[in-house]
Amino acid sequence: MDQSTTVLFGLPGVRVDRVSTDDIGVRLVEFFTDDERAAACPGCGVVSTSVKGHAVTRPKDIPYGEVSILLQWTKTRWRCREEYCQRGSFTESVDELPPRARVTGRLGRAMGWAIGDAARSVSEVATSHGVSWPTAHRGFVDLAGRMLTEPDPVRVLGIDETRRGKPRWDRCTTTGTWVRTDPWDTGFVDISGSQGLLGQQSGRTSATVVGWLRARSAQFRDGIEYVAIDPAAVYASAVRTPDLLPNAVLVVDHFHLVAKANDAVTKVRQRVTWDQRSRRGRAIDPEWANRRRLLRGRERMSDRGFARMWNEIDAQDPSAQILSAYIAKEELRTLLSTVRDGGDRHRTSHRLQRFFTWCADSQVPELLTLAKMVDTWWPEINAFITTGITNAKTEGYNRLVKQVKRSACGFRNVDNSARRIRFHTTRSARASIQTSC
Known part of the structure; x- marks a missing residue:
């Protein structure tokens, strides 16, 4: 095929004139414009026939194989002869090479996909393609502007927070005092669908959730x-805002409930150690040596390991508070496991009564606090037992959020952070759309 009539692949509107290779294998592709629309004035749209001159630009493009490829575009500068048009002259441009472009459109998209989908840092992508940081970032911003749209309606919404940076102290401009700033972001996730992270908002307050909704x-x-949600009063208050979510039922994730029960066991163990020994736990103390077994589910321990833990702690703790806390934790896990039985109402009521009775009879302060928390959140806990809806998908996206933050080595701009995070956490949804098409 004659090179003079070969269209440069991926760049419609231009035609290759000559291809040459230097001593190290770098290809120089010289091309010119082959699109009648390029001679139309951007101001008035009239096609010009008056040539003012020619210009040569060398936009960067994606590499070809293992060596780079250099482009040299010879384009015409036209005069606009229309009296009502304010533009005196203009230079040819095509869709893939707009005016004043220093990179091709496909290179901009390639850098955008590398930054967004692969979660690579902007500086790394810019260095690998031989462009500046603003150029690489501009390619991602343009791509994200086309791909990230307003989320579609969802049936189940997940809400959770992630830390944006380390706590720091800032001086208040009004009072002049130092105020501790603890930056957090609140994420909203499509649990029932495949849209991924629907959006992020700075802060973790009720106003943050209400503002986003x-x-x-x-x-x-x-x-x-x-x-x-997790058992967070600020999020629950926002969801219960009148006329905000009229059809929504609040569900508390069971993972956080078990985590709070484990925290209660740990607090009881530490307090009993201090009361008995007036010091922190050591390896020679049975409650410290079995600290991990105390946080483990009974079904995940062998009979021998369980008997060893029980006998060693029972012999050293006459008050039996540590084992009482362990039993309370297991009773709560049994209550939450009713979801596997289809949320049977009678079984749920029986197990709930058994949990409350055990905590009340033990008179352990930490267990009374745990029982009060369960009583406060019982409608939301019962909603989990009935529906089986969890916030596990939201927690999974929190991992991706942290991955993006680590690869970027932190963000100074909140908008850039939200854009990068949402693009990366919605790549599965885009892949499913492309597959279905």
């Missing part, structure tokens, strides 16, 4: 049937 359409808010 108010910014969505009424159809979006009315379509939410369940909202899964």
Whole structure:
């Protein structure tokens, strides 16, 4: 095929004139414009026939094989003869090479996908393609602007927080005092669908959640049937805001409930050690040596390991508070496991009564606090037992959020952070759309 009539692959609107290779194998592709629309004035749209001159630009492009490829574009500068047009002259441009572009459109998209989907840092991508940081970042911003759209309505919404940076002290401009700033982000996840992270908002307050939901359409808010959270009062208060989510039922994730029960066991163990020995636990203390077994489920221990833990702690703790805390934790796990039985109401009621009775009879302060927490959140816990909805998907996306933050070595700009995170956490949804198409 004659090179003079070969269209440069991937760059419509231009035609290759000559290809040459230097001593180290770098290809120089010289091409010119082959699109009648390029002679149309951007101001008035009239096709010009008056040539003012020519210009040569060398935009960067994606590599070809193991060696780089250099482009040299010879384009025409036209005069606009229309009296009502304010533009005196203009230079040819095509879709893949807009005016004043220093990189091709496909290179910009390639850098955007590398930054967004692969979670590579902007500086790394810019260095690998031989461009500046702003150029690489501009390619990602343009790509994200086309790909990230307003989320569609969801049936189950997950809400959770992630830390954006380390706590720091800032001086208040009004009072002049030092105020501790603890940056957090609140994420909103599509649990029932495949949209991934729907958005992020700075802060972890009720106003943060309400503000993000108010910014969505009424159809979006009315379509939410369940909202899964951890036992956070600020999030629950936001979801219960009148007329915000009229059809939503609040669900508390069971993972955080078991974590709080484990915290209660740990606090009891530490307090009993201090009361008996007036010091922290050591390896010679049975409650410290079995600290991990105390946090393990009974079904995950062998009979021999369970008997060893029980006998060693029982012999050294006459008050039996540590083992009482362990039993309370297991009773709560048994209560939450009713979800596997289809949320049987009678079985749930029996196990709940057994848990409350054990905590009340033990008179252990930490267990009374745990029982009070379960009583406060019981409608939301019962919603989990009935529906089986968890916040596990949200926690999984939190891992991806941290991965993006680590690869970027932190973010100074909140908007850039939210854009990068949402693009990376929605790549599965885009892949499923492409596969179905």
